[in-house]
Structure formats: structure tokens, C-alpha cells
Amino acid sequence: MTDQAQQPLWTAQAIAKAVNGQLHGDFTANGVAFDSREVGPGDLFVAMRGEQADGHDYITKAFANGAAGVICERACEEGPAIVVSDSAAALEALGVAARARTDAVIIGVTGSAGKTGTKEALHQALERLPSRSAHRSVKSYxxxxxxxxxxxxMPQESDFAVLEMGMNHKGELSALTQMVRPHVAIVTTVASAHIEFFKNEAAIAEAKAEIFEGLEAGGTAIIPYDNPHYGILYKKAEDCASNIITFGTSPEADCHVVDQLPAMEGGTLVTAMLNGQLLVYRIAQPGPHWVMNSLAILAGVQAVGGDLGVAGLALAEVEGLAGRGARHSLTVADGSILVIDESYNANPASMAVTLGDLGQTSAQRRVAILGAMKELGAQSDDLHAGLSAPIIAAQIDQCILVGEEMQILSEKLANMLEYKGQVAHVADSSQALDQLRTTLNAGDVILVKGSNSLGLGSVVKALTDELPADGDA
Incomplete structure (x- = not known):
């Protein structure tokens, strides 16, 4: 394999050709960023005009942070530049050029929940293969x-790439998948996320199925057998894919669970049948959703010719991501608390699953800080009120509900005899933190989950900044 460290990601000439821009000065780039705060030494900075800010105002900062050159829409005196008419279009063209120049096997991942975790675990499973390199989307880009x-x-010499694709409107995935052109496309699940912009969940399934439109010849579609919208996904996959792999709990699924039980080390011990091959493995992350994610991950590894044994080891070590399942054991007076950070996003399905996980977690007291779920449209009240059932089933001792949309759930819980816990409804993350501090005790397990726009990650940050770690949870 070529040593990627000895050659740049991009030369200025290659960038200029890809984006049809005018080159002023020479440079090589080892990374790409469109946020000046993320620019590091040797990076290409793409200065784009956005709704809230104009990247051109941060070119000086980008060079101060070590940028090697910029893509911009005006003359640049600060350093080497490639001038284009539209920086956003130039970034897209650069991405298309990167895809065209590589022989990497590409896996595309979408779904109403589980995209990022599935992407990260797939990357870890493929990156571990001897003398092979794997690229992935960072964060939730x-x-x-x-x-x-x-x-x-993506380095040109990558052997694999795992790319996450999201959408909240019809047609978005169709455009993204034509850019990515995956060899394998995974739909983790279909649920009510972003339903404000769709007629119903079936329409969401149709939009998710757009990922199959960009499959390369001979491509593979991986779909959830147990999902209510399986038929929609399967029909689209039949039209676009050469191979279809299903995963789920049913023995009729190509990849299915044979047995599962709590593992002594934490997480779940799973026995699964994977296209006729039996595998026993442990998932470090708790919850039934991770069991389903693991089947999609292993199906993806199998589809690209990876090593299932290596993938099983990766699943045993995969850690929760910040905002997406990271766990923090923190020291308080007379003991410790566990903080589960799910603060990045929320929809009705992921809320129910995560509350179920909390209910299975041993605790002196279970606390749920739940933020409003966004983009639910006319169904918002019903879907928020519907969280009462998983809250009661999980035996949550205290609910701190954040945001205007949570008022209806607060009122419902307060009037339900079945709910024995405490309820507080607050306006924002700062008030949620204040409310938590008044009742915090050793032995608490605290779930923090909500749509990212509420900023509930600040609650997790405040706790981890103020309280000493008590070892990794």
C-alpha cells in the first residue's frame, strides 16, 4: 500500500482543476475545512457564504491557524488562493473529484437513527484490517x-470509506448518493424523524430508500427486515441493487439474532447468523438498538470482504460518542453518578429506545433530562405526549423536561396515577442544570437527551467539568 503520509491530500493544481478555479500562488493541502475554528496546519480552507456568517470574514483567522491555502470568491491578499464564482459549488466539485480518483470500496449509511454509531463501528472494523486503510465522515457531517x-x-489511496448521509426533505439523499456512489448502502431504520416535512412515515421510508439510487453496478443494499416500511425499502432496493441483505430478529432475515443476553463486562453478548455463518460476539454499547446496528455493521463488513472476527472485536471495544451514548462516571459526595450523554439528537423512536436502556440500567435513582424533539410538525403534541409510556415503563424517578414542546408531556405525567416520579418543566438547558443540582445524589444515573438545538450538551459539559471522573463507565 502506498504510504499516504508521504504525499499530500491535494496539490493546488489538482484543486484548481477540480473546481475550475483560478490559482494564485502554490501550496499543498493535507486536510480540508469550511469552519475556520477547525483549520489546522496544512489545511485547505473553503470560505463559504452562509445564512449566519460569511467564511470570507475568517480567511485571516484561517491562515493564522495554519491554513495552506483557501478557496474563495474574491481576490485574496492573505495567502495562496483558488478563486471561484461559488465556493459551495467548488466544495461539491472537489468532493466529486475525490470520489472519481479513488478505488476505495464505499459504504453509505443512512437511517432515522443509528447512522453515526453504525458509521463509526464500520470504520473501526475496516481500519483494523492488516495493511488496509479506511476513511470516514467525521462528526455528523x-x-x-x-x-x-x-x-x-478522503485520501486517494484509501481502501475503504464509510460515509454518513442524512436528509430531512425528499430528494436530498438522491443528490447525495449520486455524489458518493456507494458500493454498499445501509438503511439502519425508518422512524418519525423530520416528519414535519413528510406526509407520513411511509414517505420518510421512500426518501431514505433514495440512497440506493447511487449504488455502483453490482452494489449491495442492506435493509432492516423488522421495520414496518420494509416493503418500501425492499422494492427500491430491487430496482437499484444487485444484492439485497436483510437484518433483524426474524429467522427469515439474512442476518438475524439467534440469542442475546447481558454480558458480564457490560453491553450484550450476541449469537447471530450472518448469511449462513454463525458468529458470537459482544457489543460494548448497551441496548437492543445496538444489537440491530451490529447486524447491519457485520452485514456491511461481510459485503465488502472484510473479516467478521475482526469486526466482532471492534464491536466489543466501540465507545459511545459525545452526544451519542458516551458515558461518564463522576464522583460526588458519598459515591458516584453515571451521566449518559445522548444530547446530540432526538426523535420519538430514539427517545423510546434510550429510555428503555435507562430502565435496564442499575441505579439508586433514574433521572431523565429530556429536551424537545424538533421537526415533528402537526404530530408534535401527540409524539411528545406519547413519551409517557416509555418513561413509565422505565421507572424514571425524575423527569426534567426542557423546551416549550415538552409542556404537554409534563402536564400528562403530572396527571397520571401510573407515574410515581417527579416532573419539572423548564425553559432551557441552564434551568435544567439548576434543577438537577438541587436533587443530585450518589447512585443517580442521569440520561441527557434532546434535539441538538436545545444545547443540552452544556449540561453534560458542566457536570464533567465540575465533577472529577470516577473511571470510565
Missing amino acids: NNHVGVPLSLSR
Whole structure:
């Protein structure tokens, strides 16, 4: 394999050709960024005009942070530049050029929940293969700017790439998948996320199935057998894919669970049948959703010719991500608390699953800080009120509900005889933290989950900044 460390990610000439821009000065780039705060030494900075800020105002900062050159829409005196008419279009063109120049096997991942965790675990499973390299999307860069950014960061010599793709409107995935052109496309699940922009869940399934439209010849579609919208996904896969792999709990699924039980080390011990091959493995992350994710991950590894044994080891070590399942054991007076950070996103399905996980977690007291779920449209009240059932089933001792949309759930819980816990409804993350501090005790397990716009990650940060770690949870 070529030593990627000895050659740059991009030369200025290659960038200029890809984006049809005018080159002023020479440079080589080892990374790409469109946020000046993320620019590091040797990076290409793409100065784009956004709704809230104009990247051109941060070119000086980008060079101060070590940028090697910039893509911009005006003359640049600060350093080497490639001038284009539209920086956003240039980033897309650079991503397309990165995809065109590589022989990497590409896996695309979408779904209403589980995209990022599945992407990370797939990357870990493929990165561990001897003398092979794997690239992935970082963070949750999965939209019309995140996907071309992730592609543009892909080294030409990569053997594999795992790219996350998201959407909240019809047609978005169709455009993204034509850019990514995956060899394998995974749909983790279909649920009510972003339903404000769709007629119903079936329409969401149709939009998710757009990922199959970009499959390369001979491509593989991986779909959830147990999902209510399996038929929609399967029909689209039949039209676009050469191979279809299903995963789920049913023995009729190509990849299915044979047995599962709590593992002594934490997480779940799973016995699964994977296209006729029996495998026993442990998942470090708790919860039934991770069991389903693991089947999709292993199906993906198998589809690209990876090593299932190596993938099983990766699943045993995969850690929760910040905002997406990270666990923090923190010291308080007379003991410790466990903080489960799910603060990045929330929809009705992921809320129910995560509350179920909390209910299975041993605790003196279970506390749920739940933020409003966004983009639910006319169904918002019903879907928020519907969280009462998983809250009661999980025996949550205290609910701190954040945001205007949570008022209806607060009122419902307060009037339900079945709910024995305490309820507080607050306006924002700061008030949620204040409320938690008044009742915090040793032995608490605290779930923090909500739509990212509420900023509930600040609650997790405040706790981890103020309280000493008590070892990794």
C-alpha cells in the first residue's frame, strides 16, 4: 500500500482543476475545512457564504491557524488562493473529484437513527484490517456540505470509506448518493424523524430508500427486515441493487439474532447468523438498538470482504460518542453518578429506545433530562405526549423536561396515577442544570437527551467539568 503520509491530500493544481478555479500562488493541502475554528496546519480552507456568517470574514483567522491555502470568491491578499464564482459549488466539485480518483470500496449509511454509531463501528472494523486503510465522515457531517467535505478529505489511496448521509426533505439523499456512489448502502431504520416535512412515515421510508439510487453496478443494499416500511425499502432496493441483505430478529432475515443476553463486562453478548455463518460476539454499547446496528455493521463488513472476527472485536471495544451514548462516571459526595450523554439528537423512536436502556440500567435513582424533539410538525403534541409510556415503563424517578414542546408531556405525567416520579418543566438547558443540582445524589444515573438545538450538551459539559471522573463507565 502506498504510504499516504508521504504525499499530500491535494496539490493546488489538482484543486484548481477540480473546481475550475483560478490559482494564485502554490501550496499543498493535507486536510480540508469550511469552519475556520477547525483549520489546522496544512489545511485547505473553503470560505463559504452562509445564512449566519460569511467564511470570507475568517480567511485571516484561517491562515493564522495554519491554513495552506483557501478557496474563495474574491481576490485574496492573505495567502495562496483558488478563486471561484461559488465556493459551495467548488466544495461539491472537489468532493466529486475525490470520489472519481479513488478505488476505495464505499459504504453509505443512512437511517432515522443509528447512522453515526453504525458509521463509526464500520470504520473501526475496516481500519483494523492488516495493511488496509479506511476513511470516514467525521462528526455528523452528512448533509449537502458535510458529504462533499467528507469526500474531499478522503485520501486517494484509501481502501475503504464509510460515509454518513442524512436528509430531512425528499430528494436530498438522491443528490447525495449520486455524489458518493456507494458500493454498499445501509438503511439502519425508518422512524418519525423530520416528519414535519413528510406526509407520513411511509414517505420518510421512500426518501431514505433514495440512497440506493447511487449504488455502483453490482452494489449491495442492506435493509432492516423488522421495520414496518420494509416493503418500501425492499422494492427500491430491487430496482437499484444487485444484492439485497436483510437484518433483524426474524429467522427469515439474512442476518438475524439467534440469542442475546447481558454480558458480564457490560453491553450484550450476541449469537447471530450472518448469511449462513454463525458468529458470537459482544457489543460494548448497551441496548437492543445496538444489537440491530451490529447486524447491519457485520452485514456491511461481510459485503465488502472484510473479516467478521475482526469486526466482532471492534464491536466489543466501540465507545459511545459525545452526544451519542458516551458515558461518564463522576464522583460526588458519598459515591458516584453515571451521566449518559445522548444530547446530540432526538426523535420519538430514539427517545423510546434510550429510555428503555435507562430502565435496564442499575441505579439508586433514574433521572431523565429530556429536551424537545424538533421537526415533528402537526404530530408534535401527540409524539411528545406519547413519551409517557416509555418513561413509565422505565421507572424514571425524575423527569426534567426542557423546551416549550415538552409542556404537554409534563402536564400528562403530572396527571397520571401510573407515574410515581417527579416532573419539572423548564425553559432551557441552564434551568435544567439548576434543577438537577438541587436533587443530585450518589447512585443517580442521569440520561441527557434532546434535539441538538436545545444545547443540552452544556449540561453534560458542566457536570464533567465540575465533577472529577470516577473511571470510565
